[in-house]
Amino acid sequence: xxxxVQCGVKLSDYHKKCPLCGTEVINPNTYEFAANTDYPDYPxxxxxxxxxxxxYMTGIILSIQAFVYSFVVLFIDWITGKGIxxxxxxxxxxxxxxxxxxxxxxxxxxxxxxxxxxDCIALIVYIMLLNYIISxxxxxxxxxxxxxxxxxxxxxxxxxxxxxxKVFPITIYYILSxxxxxxxxxxxxxxxxxxxxxxxxxxxxxxxxxxxxxxxIKSSSKGAWTMVSVLLVSSTLMCLIIDAxxxxxxxxxxxxxxxxxxxVVTIPLTATITAISKSNELYAAISKKLHR
Amino acid sequence: MAVRIIYVYNRYMNDKQKWYKLDTSAKIxxxxxxxxxxxxxxxxxxxxxxxxxxLLLHALKNIxxxxxxxxxHMKHGLFWSYLEHNNNEPIIWKDSxxxxxxxxxxxxxxxxxxxxxxxxxxxxxxxxxxxxxxxAMEFLKCILAEYLLQKNEISDIDSQxxxxxxxxxxxxxxxxxxxxxxxxxxxELPAEKKRSLMGKKTYFKMKGKMLPHSxxxxxxxxxxxxxxxxISARYEATVTQLIVSxxxxxxxxxxxxxxxxxxxxxxxxxxxxxxxxxxxPKKCMRNFSLFVIPYIxxxxxxxFQSIVDEVKDFMKAHLTTDHLLTMVxxxxxxxxxxxxxxVPLFLKNIIIRFMNNTAGSTQFSVTLSNLxxxxxxxxxxxxxxxxxxxxxxxxxxxxxxxxxxxxDKAAITFEKTxxxxxxxxxxxxxxxxxxxxxxxxxxx
Numbered sequence: 001x002x003x004x005v006q007c008g009v010k011l012s013d014y015h016k017k018c019p020l021c022g023t024e025v026i027n028p029n030t031y032e033f034a035a036n037t038d039y040p041d042y043p044x045x046x047x048x049x050x051x052x053x054x055x056y057m058t059g060i061i062l063s064i065q066a067f068v069y070s071f072v073v074l075f076i077d078w079i080t081g082k083g084i085x086x087x088x089x090x091x092x093x094x095x096x097x098x099x100x101x102x103x104x105x106x107x108x109x110x111x112x113x114x115x116x117x118x119d120c121i122a123l124i125v126y127i128m129l130l131n132y133i134i135s136x137x138x139x140x141x142x143x144x145x146x147x148x149x150x151x152x153x154x155x156x157x158x159x160x161x162x163x164x165x166k167v168f169p170i171t172i173y174y175i176l177s178x179x180x181x182x183x184x185x186x187x188x189x190x191x192x193x194x195x196x197x198x199x200x201x202x203x204x205x206x207x208x209x210x211x212x213x214x215x216x217i218k219s220s221s222k223g224a225w226t227m228v229s230v231l232l233v234s235s236t237l238m239c240l241i242i243d244a245x246x247x248x249x250x251x252x253x254x255x256x257x258x259x260x261x262x263x264v265v266t267i268p269l270t271a272t273i274t275a276i277s278k279s280n281e282l283y284a285a286i287s288k289k290l291h292r
Numbered sequence: 293m294a295v296r297i298i299y300v301y302n303r304y305m306n307d308k309q310k311w312y313k314l315d316t317s318a319k320i321x322x323x324x325x326x327x328x329x330x331x332x333x334x335x336x337x338x339x340x341x342x343x344x345x346x347l348l349l350h351a352l353k354n355i356x357x358x359x360x361x362x363x364x365h366m367k368h369g370l371f372w373s374y375l376e377h378n379n380n381e382p383i384i385w386k387d388s389x390x391x392x393x394x395x396x397x398x399x400x401x402x403x404x405x406x407x408x409x410x411x412x413x414x415x416x417x418x419x420x421x422x423x424x425x426x427x428a429m430e431f432l433k434c435i436l437a438e439y440l441l442q443k444n445e446i447s448d449i450d451s452q453x454x455x456x457x458x459x460x461x462x463x464x465x466x467x468x469x470x471x472x473x474x475x476x477x478x479x480e481l482p483a484e485k486k487r488s489l490m491g492k493k494t495y496f497k498m499k500g501k502m503l504p505h506s507x508x509x510x511x512x513x514x515x516x517x518x519x520x521x522x523i524s525a526r527y528e529a530t531v532t533q534l535i536v537s538x539x540x541x542x543x544x545x546x547x548x549x550x551x552x553x554x555x556x557x558x559x560x561x562x563x564x565x566x567x568x569x570x571x572x573p574k575k576c577m578r579n580f581s582l583f584v585i586p587y588i589x590x591x592x593x594x595x596f597q598s599i600v601d602e603v604k605d606f607m608k609a610h611l612t613t614d615h616l617l618t619m620v621x622x623x624x625x626x627x628x629x630x631x632x633x634x635v636p637l638f639l640k641n642i643i644i645r646f647m648n649n650t651a652g653s654t655q656f657s658v659t660l661s662n663l664x665x666x667x668x669x670x671x672x673x674x675x676x677x678x679x680x681x682x683x684x685x686x687x688x689x690x691x692x693x694x695x696x697x698x699x700d701k702a703a704i705t706f707e708k709t710x711x712x713x714x715x716x717x718x719x720x721x722x723x724x725x726x727x728x729x730x731x732x733x734x735x736x
Contacts, residue, residue: 008721008730012732018732019734022713038338038413038735039391039410
């Protein structure tokens with residue numbers, strides 16, 4: 001019988017470490033731990049029983065298939081066309097498929113994010129090569145590549161948020177990535193002025209308003225009430241900005257039309273909700289009247 | 293009036309055919325049952341010798357006729373589910389690493405309970421639709437007595453503590469005791485009706501990294517019941533109040549770690565099932581327990597004694613027949629409501645699941661179930677090491693506690709679906725500091 005030096009509890013003979021605090025059990029008098037007498041251990045695969053399927057064998061089978069199909073396609077093209085012409089496209093597609101499906105079987109550890117990153121890189125390379133094979137340039141592939149990159153940035157941000165769990169670095173990450181994407185798009189976009197006039201103010205204001213709203217909601221103690229009022233205010237601001245941007249692009253001056261109707265409805269409502277949540281007595285009285 | 297109609301109809305149908313309506317408490321379990329929330333609990337006994345599975349199966353077959361309301365399979369009607377008599381042969385199972393796994397009736401000959409064995413342990417995993425802890429323990433005791441008789445370890449069974457297997461089951465055992473109590477005591481209902489079942493308060497819910505899917509960790513601390521009583525006497529409390537207070541104190545520390553902003557700290561509560569048979573002596577062998585929810589405000593708590601005092605005051609105020617009768621009435625009135633009764637079952641299940649995931653999940657922080665002291669005839673005691681109880685995994689209850697005592701051994705079990713063992717570590721460490729010797733058993 002052992003004791004845990006941290007917790008002071010008696011441990012059973014089968015405990016290699018304390019189940020409460022994780023402290024290892026070191027008993028100089030015994031060299032082997034007993035089997036668990038209270039619950040069965042996880043089943044152990046003994047010698048003579050079927051061994052687990054090897055992952056890389058599956059990868060090898062898939063690779064052989066991809067190689068054989070590519071070879072057949074290239075061979076047929078070479079025989080019929082006296083050169084490699086159309087077969088590059090299906091070969092490229094098979095290469096992408098191999099990288100997405102078969103390659104993970106050769107790796108011991110596959111996390112979703114790593115596989116997703118590899119797939120995004122493979123897709124960008126594939127699209128670029130496809131564009132070059134067909135047209136001899138990278139004109140339309142750039143747009144697809146930027147879209148895939150933007151998608152990767154959003155997914156990466158979600159994983160980063162889960163790891164870091166601090167608002168400021170995540171905020172900087174999303175702002176910088178949005179700016180980078182916008183500048184990359186602008187560098188080869190044909191209608192740069194339209195994007196600058198219409199798209200950029202809306203995107204930037206959306207990001208800024210979302211972040212400010214998030215900070216306010218997080219720091220408030222009356223969560224639900226504050227969230228409602230913040231959402232109303234941020235929606236109103238977005239409507240005003242969109243309205244102003246559209247008005248400027250058409251009339252070359254800032255003006256408000258339909259967004260004023262939205263503001264007239266939401267601002268008094270927001271003021272009422274804010275006043276109720278700030279006044280403890282009013283909050284209690286309204287809650288009492290509306291309780292179910 | 294609606295309650296009266298249901299009670300009379302219930303009795304009439306039970307007389308006519310071998311089927312049972314779900315009792316008032318059991319109606320929610322078919323809707324909530326899932327892989328991660330199987331609504332199963334376990335009562336188990338550890339003997340002093342290895343279990344013989346053949347004799348165990350033989351014992352189960354001998355006594356199952358005495359408990360016809362457990363030997364059922366569940367069927368689904370248009371408005372409610374119901375239980376129908378199951379003529380299949382029962383099966384004995386070898387125990388698994390994670391207890392209280394979901395019972396799939398199709399692989400269990402339709403039965404809603406499982407008898408498992410491992411080494412010296414006999415365990416009964418029970419679906420909560422059938423009964424509560426008291427009913428399950430009586431069933432297990434009966435199987436145990438018959439098993440020891442088959443093994444020639446004992447020569448006879450004392451019917452003072454063990455249900456007589458040759459006795460014809462009383463009608464009262466399969467009745468819905470909630471309806472019956474309400475019918476009998478409706479004049480005693482307090483004049484001021486307060487809705488006591490579902491509160492409006494939100495309580496702290498602890499977070500944690502979940503264990504791999506369908507994994508469930510259990511750690512049992514065996515403590516001397518005498519030393520527990522001595523420790524609780526020092527704080528002028530009962531053993532249950534002491535363990536509840538330790539549990540609450542552990543949760544204060546958990547909330548302090550997980551919620552940095554003290555202004556956002558919520559009240560902490562423990563859901564404590566109460567055996568209604570203590571207040572209304574009924575022979576009911578199905579669900580007949582309600583719960584009280586003692587809580588504390590961590591911002592106003594000064595020391596451990598203040599927690600104990602608050603718990604004591606709460607229990608004194610709420611463990612009264614008035615309050616419990618109000619809760620019974622509340623419980624029954626929901627199921628008796630005209631609209632609730634006539635909503636199709638599939639829709640009811642969706643609504644129940646939704647209510648459980650929203651309002652139901654915030655009604656309490658954690659659960660603690662004390663089954664009390666198990667009494668056995670003297671000729672059986674020498675063959676038993678200890679009893680144990682395990683509450684099954686639940687989506688909203690990441691860490692639960694259960695307690696049962698036999699002779700001088702009290703088994704306090706913490707069950708969790710998260711990686712952190714902080715609460716169990718805290719409670720057992722505190723008990724050691726207070727002077728109790730704790731022996732740990734676990735499945736990990």
